[in-house]
Amino acid sequence: MPNEPTASLSPRRLTTLGHSCVLLELAAADGSVRRLILDPGNLTAPLTATVAVDAVLITHPHPDHVDPSQLAALAAGRELPIFGGAGLGSYLSEAGIDAVTELEPGEHEIAGIQVRVGSAPHEVIHPALPLPANLTYEIGGVFAPGDAFARPEGQTEVLLAPTGAPWMKLLETISYVAEVAPQRMVPVHDGGLGPAHRTLHTTVMKKFAPEGTEVSVLAPGQSLEF
Structure with a gap:
C-alpha cells in the first residue's frame, strides 16, 4: 500500500494496486481526504492496512474483484464498510463478513464522497x-x-479500461476507449496477462487511443494526480 499522503497531496489521487484494484484519495466536502478502494481481489498482491481505507467498493463478486482475505487485511x-451489488452480501457472508451494503443504481454518499x-x-x-x-x-x-464495456453518463476524466480478460478482445477495448473518449485512460484488469502480453496490449492501446486521450500505464503502487 502507498505511504500516507503529505500536505501537498492533490485533492484527487489514483493509485493502482494490481489487476482491478485501485485506491482513490479524494477531498470530501469538509476538506478531509477520504480513501476508497475498488475491487481488492485475489490477483492483487496482498494488501495491508498501511493506509486507513474509509470504504471498499466492489463491482461484482468474482474472486479477482473481491477476496475475503484482502478485506480482512484492510x-x-x-x-470496514463494504459496498456492492445484489448478491455481494451472501457471497461474503460465507466468509463471515457482514458489513456489506448492497447498492441500487443512483447517487450515493459513501464516506463523504x-x-x-x-x-x-x-x-x-x-x-x-x-x-x-x-x-x-x-x-x-x-x-x-x-467487467463491462459500459458507458458513463457524461464526459469522463479518467477511465479504468480492462486490458485482458477471457471475455474480451483487445480490439473491443480499443473501440470502447474510442467511444468513451476520456481525458485519460488507465489500463486495469491485467492480472492474468504475462509481462510480454501486458506490454503488447498497452502499446497497442497507446497507438490507437483517440486524439485527446492520454494513456497512463501504472505499475502496482504507482499513482497519478488529476
Whole structure:
C-alpha cells in the first residue's frame, strides 16, 4: 500500500494496486481526504492496512474483484464498510463478513464522497456460465466499469479500461476507449496477462487511443494526480 499522503497531496489521487484494484484519495466536502478502494481481489498482491481505507467498493463478486482475505487485511480488526451489488452480501457472508451494503443504481454518499452507481451486465465469458450483477462507479471524475464495456453518463476524466480478460478482445477495448473518449485512460484488469502480453496490449492501446486521450500505464503502487 502507498505511504500516507503529505500536505501537498492533490485533492484527487489514483493509485493502482494490481489487476482491478485501485485506491482513490479524494477531498470530501469538509476538506478531509477520504480513501476508497475498488475491487481488492485475489490477483492483487496482498494488501495491508498501511493506509486507513474509509470504504471498499466492489463491482461484482468474482474472486479477482473481491477476496475475503484482502478485506480482512484492510479492515485490520475494525468494521470496514463494504459496498456492492445484489448478491455481494451472501457471497461474503460465507466468509463471515457482514458489513456489506448492497447498492441500487443512483447517487450515493459513501464516506463523504459522492458516488454515482450504475448497472451494466457482465460481459459474456460463455453462454452456459452464469454471471453476477455488475455495478459501475463514477467517483470524482473516475469511471470504473467493472467487467463491462459500459458507458458513463457524461464526459469522463479518467477511465479504468480492462486490458485482458477471457471475455474480451483487445480490439473491443480499443473501440470502447474510442467511444468513451476520456481525458485519460488507465489500463486495469491485467492480472492474468504475462509481462510480454501486458506490454503488447498497452502499446497497442497507446497507438490507437483517440486524439485527446492520454494513456497512463501504472505499475502496482504507482499513482497519478488529476
